Amino acid sequence: MAFPAEAEVLFRRQNVEQQYKLVFIGWLIGLFLYDLFIISDYVLTGAYFQTYVVIRLLFVTPICLVLLWGIWRKSPYYDLLVSLIPATMVVGLSTGLVLSEGDYRPHYVFGNILLMVCGCVVGRPRTQFVAVIVALQFIGYLAVLQVTDIFPADSKPVSILFYISGAVVSILTAYAAEKSVRQSFLLDQRIKYLNAALNIQALTDPLTGLANRRSFEQATGRHWANKTAARKPVAIILLDVDRFKIFNDSYGHSAGDLCLKRIAGRVVAGLAGTDGLAVRFGGEEILLFLPNTDLTSARCIAEAIRCAILDEAVPHPALGPDAVVSASFGVASATVESCEVAELIIAADAALYAAKANGRNQVWPQPGASASVEAKRA
Known part of the structure; x- marks a missing residue:
C-alpha cells in the first residue's frame, strides 16, 4: 500500500506534519499511564517491586522520552520511532514477568496485548511497521511463555490465541487507519489539482493559451x-x-x-x-x-x-x-x-x-x- 515515489514522499511529509503533535501528546499521556501502574506493582509484586520500579522508571521511561523527542522533531525515522514506543513498553513489561514470580503475572500478560493494540491506535504507524513489530512481540511472547510458568501447560494455547487475536486486531486497525488516511490524501490532492486547473482556466485565454x-x-x-x-x-x-x-x-x-x-x-x-x-x-x-x-x-x-x-x-x-x-x-x-x-x-x-x-x-x-x-x- 504505497504511492509512486514522489507522491509517497509528499504523503509522508504531509501526514507527519498533520499528526506528529497529536501522536506526541498521545504517547506522552500513554507513558504517564504506563508509569502510573507502579501503584499496582506496589500492591501486587511484593518483593519484586524494586525490579519493576527500575524497569519502568530507569529503562522504559528514558527510552520512550528519547523516542518521543525524535517524534517531536519529525525525525526521518518517524514511523520506526512511533512503532518502537509500544514495543519498548512491552519489552519492559515482559522483562519484569521473566524476572519475577507471583499469581499477578497473568494479568500483566494482557497488559502486553493492550499495549500492542494501543500502539496502532495512538501512534498510527504504517502497516508494514506494525506487522514487523507485532511479529517480533509475538516471538518475544512465545519466548516468555517458554521460560516462565506464568500459565500452566493446558492454559498456554488459550493465552497464545488471545495474543494472536490482539496481533490480528492491531494489524487490521493499522491497515484500516492507513487506508483511510491515504484516501483522504488522494482526495485532498485531487481537490488541489482541480482548483489549480480551474484557476488556470480563469486566468488563461482558451484560444491562444495566453493570459487573459x-x-x-x-x-x-x-x-x-x-x-x-x-x-x-x-x-x-x-x-x-x-x-x-x-x-x-x-x-x-x-x-x-x-x-x-x-x-x-x-x-x-x-x-x-x-x-x-x-x-x-x-x-x-x-x-x-x-x-x-x-x-x-x-x-x-x-x-x-x-x-x-x-x-x-x-x-x-x-x-x-x-x-x-x-x-x-x-x-x-x-x-x-x-x-x-x-x-x-x-x-x-x-x-x-x-x-x-x-x-x-x-x-x-x-x-x-x-x-x-x-x-x-x-
Missing part, C-alpha cells in the same frame, strides 16, 4: 503595490495583427484562430528568459507586460517578435501572392511611481496607432520618433 485580462490585472496590481519596484522601469507592448479582418473574411474564422495561435506561440517564445506576461487583450490584439524593462529593451523585444512573426510565414494571399501575416507594435515605458497602468496602456496604444499610420509591420516609437504621435488606425 484578469491575469493581467492581478499581475499589474501586485507590481504596482510592490514598493521596491516603484522607481524601476516597466514597459507595455501592444501588438496588433495587420489587416486581420481581411484575413478572417477571406479564409474564415477557423483559419483566423489558427493564425492567432501561431502568433501567440511566437510571442511566448520571444518572452523566454524575461519576467514578461503575454496577454490576449482583445480580438487580434496582444499585450506584453514587462516589469523592470526600459524603452530600449522593450523595443528590442518587440522587434525580435515582429521578425519572428514574419518568419512564421503565415500566408496572407489576399494581400498578394507572396504576402504573409505581419503585426504592428506600440511600445511605452515609464517608472511605476510616475504613472498608472491605464496611462501606460494609453501611451502604448498611441504608439501602436502611429505604427499603423506609418505603414504597419513596424515597432513604434522608432529611434528618433516621438512616442506621443496620435494617429488613427488605417
Whole structure:
C-alpha cells in the first residue's frame, strides 16, 4: 500500500506534519499511564517491586522520552520511532514477568496485548511497521511463555490465541487507519489539482493559451503595490495583427484562430528568459507586460517578435501572392511611481496607432520618433 515515489514522499511529509503533535501528546499521556501502574506493582509484586520500579522508571521511561523527542522533531525515522514506543513498553513489561514470580503475572500478560493494540491506535504507524513489530512481540511472547510458568501447560494455547487475536486486531486497525488516511490524501490532492486547473482556466485565454485580462490585472496590481519596484522601469507592448479582418473574411474564422495561435506561440517564445506576461487583450490584439524593462529593451523585444512573426510565414494571399501575416507594435515605458497602468496602456496604444499610420509591420516609437504621435488606425 504505497504511492509512486514522489507522491509517497509528499504523503509522508504531509501526514507527519498533520499528526506528529497529536501522536506526541498521545504517547506522552500513554507513558504517564504506563508509569502510573507502579501503584499496582506496589500492591501486587511484593518483593519484586524494586525490579519493576527500575524497569519502568530507569529503562522504559528514558527510552520512550528519547523516542518521543525524535517524534517531536519529525525525525526521518518517524514511523520506526512511533512503532518502537509500544514495543519498548512491552519489552519492559515482559522483562519484569521473566524476572519475577507471583499469581499477578497473568494479568500483566494482557497488559502486553493492550499495549500492542494501543500502539496502532495512538501512534498510527504504517502497516508494514506494525506487522514487523507485532511479529517480533509475538516471538518475544512465545519466548516468555517458554521460560516462565506464568500459565500452566493446558492454559498456554488459550493465552497464545488471545495474543494472536490482539496481533490480528492491531494489524487490521493499522491497515484500516492507513487506508483511510491515504484516501483522504488522494482526495485532498485531487481537490488541489482541480482548483489549480480551474484557476488556470480563469486566468488563461482558451484560444491562444495566453493570459487573459484578469491575469493581467492581478499581475499589474501586485507590481504596482510592490514598493521596491516603484522607481524601476516597466514597459507595455501592444501588438496588433495587420489587416486581420481581411484575413478572417477571406479564409474564415477557423483559419483566423489558427493564425492567432501561431502568433501567440511566437510571442511566448520571444518572452523566454524575461519576467514578461503575454496577454490576449482583445480580438487580434496582444499585450506584453514587462516589469523592470526600459524603452530600449522593450523595443528590442518587440522587434525580435515582429521578425519572428514574419518568419512564421503565415500566408496572407489576399494581400498578394507572396504576402504573409505581419503585426504592428506600440511600445511605452515609464517608472511605476510616475504613472498608472491605464496611462501606460494609453501611451502604448498611441504608439501602436502611429505604427499603423506609418505603414504597419513596424515597432513604434522608432529611434528618433516621438512616442506621443496620435494617429488613427488605417
